[in-house]
Amino acid sequence: MKLWCLHLSAVFLILCGSISFAEIDDLEVEEDTADEDEVKVAKLKTDQKYYIPPMPSGDVFFVESFETDRDLDKSWVQSAAKKDGVDENIAKYDGKWAIEEPIEQPLRGDLGLVLKSKAKHHAISALLHKPYEFIGNPLIVQYEVKFQNGLECGGAYVKLLSKPDAGKLNLKEFNDKTPYTIMFGPDKCGNDAKLHFIFRHKNPVTGVFEEKHAKRPTVNLDKKFTDKQTHLYTLILNSDNSFQIFIDHVLVNSGNLLEDMTPAVNPAEEIDDINDEKPDDWDEMEKIRDPAAVKPEDWDESEPTKIEDSNASKPDGWLEDEDELIPDPSAEKPDDWDEEMDGEWEPAMISNPNCNVGCGEWKVPMIDNPKFKGKWQAPLINNPNYKGKWKPRTIKNPEHFFDDYPYKMTTIEAVGLELWSMTENIVFDNFIITDSKATAESWATDSFDIKKSEEEAEAAKDGIIAQLIATTNARPWLWAVYITVVVLPLLLIIIYCCSSSKDNSVKKTDEVSPDDPAEEEQEEEAQEEDDEEAASDSTSEKKSKGALEAEETEETGAGDSPRKSPRRRKARKD
Helix, strand or coil: CHHHHHHHHHHHHHHHHHHHHHHHHHHHHHHHCCCHHHCCCCCCCCCCEECCCCCCCCCEEEEECCCCCCHHHHCCEECCCECCCCCHHHHECCCCEEEECCCCCCEECCCEEEECCCCEEEEEEEEEEEEECCCCCCEEEEEEEEEECECCEEECCEEEEECCCCCCCCHHHCCCCCCEEEEEEEEEECCEEEEEEEEEEECCCCCCEEEEEECCCCCCCHHHHHCCCEEEEEEEECCCCEEEEEECCEEEEEEECCCCEECCCCCCCEEECCCCCCCCCCCCCCEEECCCCCCCCCCCCCCCCEEECCCCCCCCCCECCCCCEEECCCCCCCCCCCHHHHCCCCCCEEECCCCCCCECCCCCCEEECCCCCCCCCCCEEECCCCCCCCCCCEEECCCCCCCCCCCCCCCEEEEEEEEEECCCCEEEEEEEEECCHHHHHHHHHHCHHHHHHHHHHHHHHCHHHHHHHHHHHHCCCHHHHHHHHHHHHHHHHHHHHHHHHHHCCCCCCCCCCCCCHHHHHHHHHHHHHHHHHHHHCCCCCCCCHHHHHHHHHHHHCCCCCCCCCCCCCCCCCC
């Protein structure tokens, strides 16, 4: 038991030491990466796999895997516009973009589009290979996001820009007012983590576009913004108005455009008449005071709430001449007390030891007044003039329409990122827009799935302790949980085991006990060695049968108590 306790103590000390060294390593890493912004390419590991660009297996409207850094100027256009309604200093879309490898890249040579600036407006876009028209096929939008530094406040959503009625999009003027058909992707500020799916619906009566927001996912999204891992975001919009949203192939939200959007696609048939007014004689009081009620003659409103207890008397031993608090007789003025600076010194006050029962002026305790009734009020009765809660009358909605096919949206011509973020180094990669679910799944299999597998393998190398440290650094309150759940129980077990091992020591007695198997084996081995020595020694004399029997009789005693051991003792040889 004692040895087991020592082993447990050693494991506990090793665990604590590992955590401490892990924390030291984390501090060293933080110091070494202080100039992280100046590092253009992260150090490659010799055991990394090479990145193989994915190839779409079917028809696509847009794909982008950022195979070279030249793709930034070849396929994408950075906006030169200004944002309306903000200060001139921050109105420009001057946030920097780059195509580069992530800081911690699982695959050698895997590039991505990186948002590089902090607290800047960013806008970049690219034309689709061909416009997407809503003619009955599903729309699948899929891309990867990696928050390398986590995310406190900012967005990583994409906008599918609408095709104008005439001409082409001017991507150089892409800004927050540029019309879009769908906005999709993650967004967070503070504790409010979102996964947007918004589409702009055109009112067929007024021709005005209105944003329709999908209901919020029910799953917790916080980890996706803090774990610094790559995540795959997928939107599937079907021609039957249904939609599904996935993160890393896991369904996190679903619904129908006609039922799960806010505000509703189709307005109500009737609305409140804004010109209707409540009549002056409309009575909304359900209860009123009884006007016929009369105050009883014996109702005395002058009686107080509390009165003195007439049965109370001063307890014996009550000292009215004593104070409850007296100066502490053992208190001494400090040697460095300066009365000019600190004022006149007064000893601390302590409870008077003589006030066992009570001291000071004794006052009669107060009790509830049984005659108290308070101010009289007439009882409540049903209001005979009550008409209920007034509501304006309803009229037919002049803007009412019924669109049973909101899937049929404005044609999409480009994809854009128009973002503001307080955290830099957000990586975007492997965009695909298609009308084939199989094509999107194949694209993810050849890109995201491989990357995710390598990231998980790399994370596993860091060990459990490193993962615990990383998780705890993100949530410091977990230290209290570790101490309560792990450390304290281990300490109690060690203390218990060590203390109990002292009490369990074997006490020697004259009482016969069963032989120890190990002891028995040792005795038998010793006996065999004696036999061999006796056989080889030609000069040794054998004892007579009578002598042996006498010796055995002496060893067993007078024969009053039989041996408890099942073994039979062999005759010893000199």
